[in-house]
Structures are given as structure tokens and as C-alpha cells.
Amino acid sequence: MHELGIVFHIIKEVKKAMQENNCSKVSKVVMNIGEVSTVVPYYLEDCWNWAVSKEEGFQGCKLEIKMLDAVTWCDDCKSEYPTVAHGKTCPHCGSGNTWLLRGNEVEILEIEAI
Amino acid sequence: MQIIHYLSARKLKIMEKVKVIEIKKSIFEENGREADELRAELKKKGVFLLNLMSSPGSGKTTTLIATINAIKDKIKVAVMEADIDSDVDAIKIKEATGIESIQLHTGGMCHLDAEMTRQGLDNLSEGLDLAILENVGNLVCPAEFDTGAVRNAMILSVPEGHDKPLKYPLMFSICDVVLINKTDVLPYFDFDMDKCREYIAMRNPAAKVFPICARTGEGVDSFANWLLEEVALWKN
Numbered sequence: 001m002h003e004l005g006i007v008f009h010i011i012k013e014v015k016k017a018m019q020e021n022n023c024s025k026v027s028k029v030v031m032n033i034g035e036v037s038t039v040v041p042y043y044l045e046d047c048w049n050w051a052v053s054k055e056e057g058f059q060g061c062k063l064e065i066k067m068l069d070a071v072t073w074c075d076d077c078k079s080e081y082p083t084v085a086h087g088k089t090c091p092h093c094g095s096g097n098t099w100l101l102r103g104n105e106v107e108i109l110e111i112e113a114i
Numbered sequence: 115m116q117i118i119h120y121l122s123a124r125k126l127k128i129m130e131k132v133k134v135i136e137i138k139k140s141i142f143e144e145n146g147r148e149a150d151e152l153r154a155e156l157k158k159k160g161v162f163l164l165n166l167m168s169s170p171g172s173g174k175t176t177t178l179i180a181t182i183n184a185i186k187d188k189i190k191v192a193v194m195e196a197d198i199d200s201d202v203d204a205i206k207i208k209e210a211t212g213i214e215s216i217q218l219h220t221g222g223m224c225h226l227d228a229e230m231t232r233q234g235l236d237n238l239s240e241g242l243d244l245a246i247l248e249n250v251g252n253l254v255c256p257a258e259f260d261t262g263a264v265r266n267a268m269i270l271s272v273p274e275g276h277d278k279p280l281k282y283p284l285m286f287s288i289c290d291v292v293l294i295n296k297t298d299v300l301p302y303f304d305f306d307m308d309k310c311r312e313y314i315a316m317r318n319p320a321a322k323v324f325p326i327c328a329r330t331g332e333g334v335d336s337f338a339n340w341l342l343e344e345v346a347l348w349k350n
Binding site for chain 1: 134
């Protein structure tokens with residue numbers, strides 16, 4: 001249950017933001033989730049709904065997930081390509097000298113709170 | 115009419131109060147900060163923390179016993195065993211090596227974070243040279259949460275296959291050391307050692323690879339010596 005651990009970390013982070021902004025109830029949390037972040041959105045939502053029902057000030061809080069595409073950079077032919085379709089090998093030149101540019105985000109973008 | 119007016123006014127008031135707070139922060143950031151703090155404290159105390167990870171059944175506990183027996187006369191070692199439940203591993207280590215060994219329960223969680231590691235360390239005695247954290251058997255989640263360890267090690271056992279670095283890229287990219295365990299069964303599996311080294315290097319060119327057999331003790335000394343050198347470096 002990888003997603004459950006992540007949910008606990010989100011709640012911890014959101015609580016801190018609520019404290020700093022003198023809020024007592026949160027109604028929405030918006031997340032950026034990268035395509036290759038290893039987080040399964042469906043499980044994340046499931047764990048979220050279970051965890052927020054037990055947390056004061058979080059009851060009914062919605063989780064909005066924005067999926068971000070994964071992009072890899074090839075350092076040999078200096079080009080970008082979609083990670084999921086081609087993995088570690090550059091489809092333009094066949095090089096393995098590549099690294100992930102973006103797509104592994106697990107990020108809290110913003111929250112709506114009172 | 116009056117009631118309707120009252121309700122909409124109240125609703126408007128609530129709408130005005132709702133704040134949109136921009137956070138834009140990775141959920142690993144806070145844990146990363148706690149891990150850095152823990153490492154700095156360990157440096158001050160001269161305690162080396164090794165985070166050992168692997169799949170379930172790769173031989174973590176047997177490898178630990180063989181390694182600890184090779185170094186326990188030279189440095190003071192203690193072990194923290196993290197599992198979802200039970201204390202069989204902690205008891206096994208204590209009985210086989212005689213060193214201090216405690217069990218951490220993660221309460222269903224699949225990994226340990228920096229805060230949980232700190233709580234575990236607080237329960238160990240003072241004056242340690244080396245604390246080993248045996249993380250939960252899992253190759254996905256422990257790779258994402260920095261525990262505050264000085265070095266990360268993982269065990270890949272021969273029956274798991276040489277292509278594991280391709281399937282769990284993150285785990286291999288964060289490990290300083292990969293132990294390839296159960297080399298005694300190499301003749302029975304289509305395990306390609308060269309390919310395995312190549313795949314590990316693809317994920318992490320700096321990773322050290324030690325083929326070992328924890329059961330017979332073969333190759334354990336090379337790993338034990340590496341560990342002793344690392345501990346000595348950390349204490350300088």
C-alpha cells in the first residue's frame with residue numbers, strides 16, 4: 001500500500017499549510033502526478049477517501065489529480081521523446097545516454113480551505 | 115423570501131472565506147529535509163546508518179547475520195528490523211550474532227520514512243559505530259523515501275532474475291551497493307551475471323556490485339570490508 005503512505009504525507013503537508021493560513025477546514029486538494037511517478041491515481045483516490053474520513057477538518061475533502069506526461073532527454077542527439085512509449089532508449093538515435101526530464105512528480109499544487 | 119435571502123447571503127460569505135492556498139511542493143520534500151537533518155546529527159555522533167533494502171525472500175536477514183559476524187569484533191553494531199508485523203527477524207539476528215537488535219513495526223506501511231527511522235534510532239544504545247536498518251521487503255516504496263541513511267544497499271537474489279534493474283529502475287538508481295545473493299544456485303538459473311552488472315550500471319554507473327552467498331559465506335568478506343571502510347571514512 002504505497003499510495004496510503006503518500007496520502008499520509010499529503011495530509012501532513014496540507015495540515016501545515018492550513019495552520020500557517022489559519023484555516024480549519026479543507027475542501028479540495030489539487031495534486032500534480034507524473035506519468036512515471038509509480039503512483040496509481042485510482043489507488044491514491046481510494047486511500048484518500050478512506051484517510052480523510054478519519055481526519056478532523058478533512059471530511060469530504062476532494063482530491064483533484066492532474067496527470068503530467070513523462071518526457072525523456074537524449075543527451076546524444078539533444079532531443080526529447082515520450083518516456084512511456086520508448087523507455088530508456090532514444091527513438092531518434094538509439095542511444096541509451098538519456099535521462100528523465102519530467103514525469104515523476106508527486107506534488108501538491110494548491111488547496112482550497114476555510 | 116427572507117429565508118432565501120439569508121441563505122444566499124450566508125453562502126456568499128462562505129465563498130468569500132474560501133482561500134486558495136498555493137503549495138507547489140513535492141510530498142517528498144519534507145521527508146528529504148528531515149532525512150538531511152538526521153544525517154547531520156549522525157555525522158556529529160559518529161554513527162553510520164546503512165539502509166538495506168530488497169524484495170521479500172532475497173536473504174536480507176541471512177546476509178545481515180553473515181556480515182555482522184564478520185565485523186562485530188571490530189566495531190559496535192546494532193540492527194533495526196522493519197516489518198509490517200512480527201518480531202521473528204529481530205529475534206533471529208540477536209540469537210545468531212549476540213548484538214543489539216530491535217523490531218520496528220510500520221503498522222501496515224510499506225516503507226520507513228526519516229521520522230520513523232529517527233524514532234528507531236532513539237531506541238538504540240549510545241556509542242554505536244554502525245546502525246543497520248533492514249527496511250520492509252519491497253522494491254518500490256522504500257526507494258522513494260530517504261531514511262537519513264549514509265549509504266543505501268540492496269540485495270538482488272539470483273532466483274529473482276538478472277533483469278530486475280530494468281523493472282525497478284528507481285531502486286537501483288539510489289543504491290550505492292548491490293549485493294547479488296544466492297550465487298550457490300547460479301547453475302540452476304538462467305541468471306546472466308554480466309548482463310545484470312550492465313543493467314545495474316545503466317541505472318547507476320557508480321553502484322558497487324558484490325556477488326555473495328550468505329549461506330556459505332562466499333563473498334561476504336568483500337562487502338564487510340567495504341562497510342568497515344565506509345564507517346571509518348564517516349567517522350573522520
